[in-house]
Amino acid sequence: KQEVTQIPAALSVPEGENLVLNCSFTDSAIYNLQWFRQDPGKGLTSLLLIQSSQREQTSGRLNASLDKSSGRSTLYIAASQPGDSATYLCAGPYGGSQGNLIFGKGTKLSVKP
């Protein structure tokens, strides 16, 4: 069964710093991995989806990588801003399921002005 772990659980950085959030998964047969952002009391916003055939995806200041062999994905945020403060979740599919995503517990990011 797919298990997804995220470290650190919380991270506080000053504005402008570059940072990396980590996600590890147990089933290397993963066929994609998504990173989401969750604001307090709000829904999940999909940030990036990396397919198993890809190693990286970029969107603006965000860059996500996927290394299936090591069971790891990272989300790199460049030049962090206070508006980036949120909880970041990674999720991978369970087996060959349709939409059964296994989520990590998330990293709560706080960017201080």
Place this chain on the structure above:
Amino acid sequence: EPEVTQTPSHQVTQMGQEVILRCVPISNHLYFYWYRQILGQKVEFLVSFYNNEISEKSEIFDDQFSVERPDGSNFTLKIRSTKLEDSAMYFCASSLRDPSQSEKLFFGSGTQLSVL
């Protein structure tokens, strides 16, 4: 930008009562899902729905739960007899294509269900 809409945003109910959570997925999407998040815990999959039937369900989705797409726009989750442990944020999601084809899921803002 199209979005998934959920109503109500908050629902308070007494234990044993039936609740219906409502969702309007993105209009041209074909795959629909319910997830939940108990306070302080991970987001958990409940059920996926395609072509007017359940595609997959988790162990959480027992006989007390049911889903329905009563018309061309709404997608509902019914809990027949709520329990205290059903208190959670319930998220609806949709996708255009089969997520096994690496399709993004789009989530609504959630319904916070409190069972007293």
